Amino acid sequence: MIRALLTIDDLASGNTPALLDYLKEKGITPLLFAIGKAVEENYEEAKYAVSSGLILGNHSYSHPFFSQLTMDEAVREIESCEAVLDELYRDCNTERKYRPFRFPYGDKGGDNKAALQAYLREKGFDKVDDRQLVYPWWDEKGYRKDIDTYWSFDIEEYRIREGSGFTLESVMEKIHDPAPEEGAAMLAEGNRHIILFHAHDDTDKMVPRYYEKIIGHLLESGVEFIPPTFM
Ligand SMILES: [Zn+2]
Numbered sequence: 462m463i464r465a466l467l468t469i470d471d472l473a474s475g476n477t478p479a480l481l482d483y484l485k486e487k488g489i490t491p492l493l494f495a496i497g498k499a500v501e502e503n504y505e506e507a508k509y510a511v512s513s514g515l516i517l518g519n520h521s522y523s524h525p526f527f528s529q530l531t532m533d534e535a536v537r538e539i540e541s542c543e544a545v546l547d548e549l550y551r552d553c554n555t556e557r558k559y560r561p562f563r564f565p566y567g568d569k570g571g572d573n574k575a576a577l578q579a580y581l582r583e584k585g586f587d588k589v590d591d592r593q594l595v596y597p598w599w600d601e602k603g604y605r606k607d608i609d610t611y612w613s614f615d616i617e618e619y620r621i622r623e624g625s626g627f628t629l630e631s632v633m634e635k636i637h638d639p640a641p642e643e644g645a646a647m648l649a650e651g652n653r654h655i656i657l658f659h660a661h662d663d664t665d666k667m668v669p670r671y672y673e674k675i676i677g678h679l680l681e682s683g684v685e686f687i688p689p690t691f692m
Pocket residue numbers: 470471520524565566
């Protein structure tokens with residue numbers, strides 16, 4: 462059995478409702494991470510996500526590289542997104558039970574890494590349950606202790622862009638790679654995953670309904686999706 466938590470970054474987008482409808486139809490409960498600014502720009506789509514009962518975590522306000530920010534700037538990025546999400550949940554009359562966080566680009570803040578982890582812990586951000594992930598590198602890189610939500614497999618579908626040379630076929634090749642450079646093999650029997658995926662209208666333009674093709678392929682390959690749980 463291969464089990465995976467599907468995490469989807471960069472909400473909200475124009476394709477958010479169609480993407481979430483597809484996942485619901487397939488019985489998949491993803492964990493979502495929102496960019497504050499993108500929520501403001503696609504507010505109805507963000508409301509759709511919360512009203513669907515899904516958890517919308519914090520992915521910063523403007524999606525910067527955190528290693529390029531001062532600690533004050535980093536905290537402002539996180540707090541501004543928190544304010545947007547608090548208001549969104551209030552608007553949806555929905556209690557905000559969990560507050561997971563993901564760094565844009567997985568950039569944990571460089572020199573401020575330890576201070577940011579302490580900040581996230583102190584502010585009560587929720588750590589995704591990663592006890593099923595038993596890769597040695599997960600511990601070696603410190604992910605076991607970190608509060609933010611990293612991943613064990615990056616689908617990289619965001620690289621499908623005009624002129625990038627990276628295509629849907631490249632994504633499929635990576636999914637079947639038995640020894641990827643980073644992370645764990647997607648389809649190795651017994652593996653547990655936190656999958657990184659995105660809600661991007663630009664990807665939809667390149668490959669219409671890319672999520673059906675990619676997630677559908679994972680389902681056909683025997684991946685069982687599990688809902689998010691927290692420590
Ligand atoms: Zn992102």
